[in-house]
Amino acid sequence: MADRSAARRDSRRYLAGVAALAAVLLLGAVHALEAQGVLDALRRGVEVQAAFRRGKALYDARDYRGARDRLAEAVTLDPGHDEARALLGWSQYFLGEHRAAIVTFKTALRRQPEWDGLLDGLGWSRLRLARYHLAVEAFRAALEKNPENTDALIGLGSARFELGEYETALNPLRDAARRLGPLAGAEPSELATVRAKLAWSLYYLDRFDEALGLFEQGIRMNPDLHGLHNGAGWCYLRLGRKPQARAAFQRALALRPDYQDAVEGLRQLGG
Numbered sequence: 310m311a312d313r314s315a316a317r318r319d320s321r322r323y324l325a326g327v328a329a330l331a332a333v334l335l336l337g338a339v340h341a342l343e344a345q346g347v348l349d350a351l352r353r354g355v356e357v358q359a360a361f362r363r364g365k366a367l368y369d370a371r372d373y374r375g376a377r378d379r380l381a382e383a384v385t386l387d388p389g390h391d392e393a394r395a396l397l398g399w400s401q402y403f404l405g406e407h408r409a410a411i412v413t414f415k416t417a418l419r420r421q422p423e424w425d426g427l428l429d430g431l432g433w434s435r436l437r438l439a440r441y442h443l444a445v446e447a448f449r450a451a452l453e454k455n456p457e458n459t460d461a462l463i464g465l466g467s468a469r470f471e472l473g474e475y476e477t478a479l480n481p482l483r484d485a486a487r488r489l490g491p492l493a494g495a496e497p498s499e500l501a502t503v504r505a506k507l508a509w510s511l512y513y514l515d516r517f518d519e520a521l522g523l524f525e526q527g528i529r530m531n532p533d534l535h536g537l538h539n540g541a542g543w544c545y546l547r548l549g550r551k552p553q554a555r556a557a558f559q560r561a562l563a564l565r566p567d568y569q570d571a572v573e574g575l576r577q578l579g580g
Contacts, residue, residue, distance in 0.1 A: 356386055357383050357386045357387040357390060357393075358383075360379050360380070360382040360383035360386065360393075361379075361380065361383040361390060361392070361393045363379045364376045364377075364378075364379030364380035364382075364383060364393065364396060364397075364400075365380075365396060367379060368380070368396050368399070368400055371403075373400045373403040373404050374400075374404060376396065376400045377397060377400040377401060377404060377406075380393050380394075380396050380397040380400060381397055384397055389420070391417055391420055391421050391424075394413060394416065394417040395414075395417050395421075395424065395426060395427055395430070397413050398410045398413035398414040398417060398427070398430050398434075399430055401413060402430060402433060402434050402437075405437075407434045407435075407437045407438050408434075408438070410430065410431075410434040411431060411434045411435065411438075414427050414428075414430045414431040414434065415431065418431070423454055424454075425450075425451040425452075425454035425455035425458050425461065426451075426458075428447050428448070428450045428451035428454065428461070429447070429448065429451045429458060429460050429461040429464065431447040432444045432445075432446075432447030432448040432451060432461065432464045432465075432468070433460075433464055435447060436464060436467060436468050436471070439471070441468045441471045441472045442472070444464065444468040445465060445468045445469065445472075447464075448461045448462075448464040448465035448468060449465060451464075452465065459485055459488045459489065462481045462484055462485045462488070463481070463482075463485045463499065463502075463503055465481045466478045466479075466480075466481035466482035466485060466503070466506065466507075467482075467506060469481065470482070470506050470509070470510055473513075475510040475511075475513045475514050476510075476514060478506070478507075478510045479507065479510055479511070482503055482506055482507040482510065483507060485503050486500060486503045486504055486507060489503060496530055500530075501527060501530065501531050501534060501537075504523055504526065504527045505523075505524075505527060505534075505536060505537060505540065507523055508520045508521075508523035508524045508527065508540055509540060511523065512540065512543065512544060512547075515547075517544045517547045517548050518544075518548070520540070520544050521541060521544035521545070521548070524537050524538075524540040524541040524544060525541060528541065533564060534564075535560075535561045535562075535564035535565040535568055535571070536561070538557045538558070538560040538561040538564065538571075539557070539558065539561040539568060539570055539571045539574065541553075541557045542554045542555075542556075542557030542558040542561060542571065542574050543570075543574060545557055546574060546577065546578065551578055554574065554578060555575065555578050558571040558572075558574040558575045558578070559571075559575070562575075
């Protein structure tokens with residue numbers, strides 16, 4: 310009997326030891342897996358940041374194709390990298406991939422609904438696809454988030470212009486032109502486009518003198534833009550100043566010989 314009791318005690322001690330050893334081994338395995346997970350996460354984080362930094366550098370250098378590929382890699386590795394996704398959307402936009410850009414901007418907006426730059430990008434992508442009413446919605450939302458977003462202001466005026474809503478296009482275009490006007494030095498390239506749209510809006514509202522003033526101002530700053538000479542020509546024509554109109558249309562055609570709007574202007578003048 311004593312021998313059997315001792316054997317049972319030895320067996321229990323053995324089993325307890327085995328269980329303890331198994332627990333130690335299991336705990337070690339868990340710790341190893343956790344450590345491997347941490348290492349994998351760190352490695353992935355390094356890869357994400359490397360892809361993002363490279364993508365941003367390419368974006369800043371206007372290599373949008375290269376930027377798109379690197380930023381897409383960053384987003385694939387880390388779907389929560391919102392800055393990478395935002396730049397991916399703009400890269401797609403500048404590559405003319407406007408439908409893809411819309412999807413990217415909308416996805417980013419679900420995580421960052423307060424980022425006015427995402428709404429601005431969504432607006433421009435919609436505008437390029439002639440979805441003007443939807444573009445207006447996006448630009449207005451961007452300006453509600455950040456009234457100082459001049460690019461969204463330009464977009465709002467541009468979308469209104471494309472819709473033929475010239476009266477409502479005036480204020481955003483005027484505000485944008487005022488903001489873009491430099492205190493000194495060369496004008497930013499965007500200002501010529503904004504001024505031209507503002508001038509054409511006034512022209513279509515039959516405010517020919519005001520429109521002419523803006524076209525002439527634009528010509529002084531950018532004398533080689535054929536569209537400005539053409540616009541001035543149409544204003545001169547509507548104001549009955551035919552010699553000046555003819556000269557303006559001829560100058561537009563000298564800069565761009567196949568410009569049909571200027572050809573039509575000369576036709577209305579009698580050749």
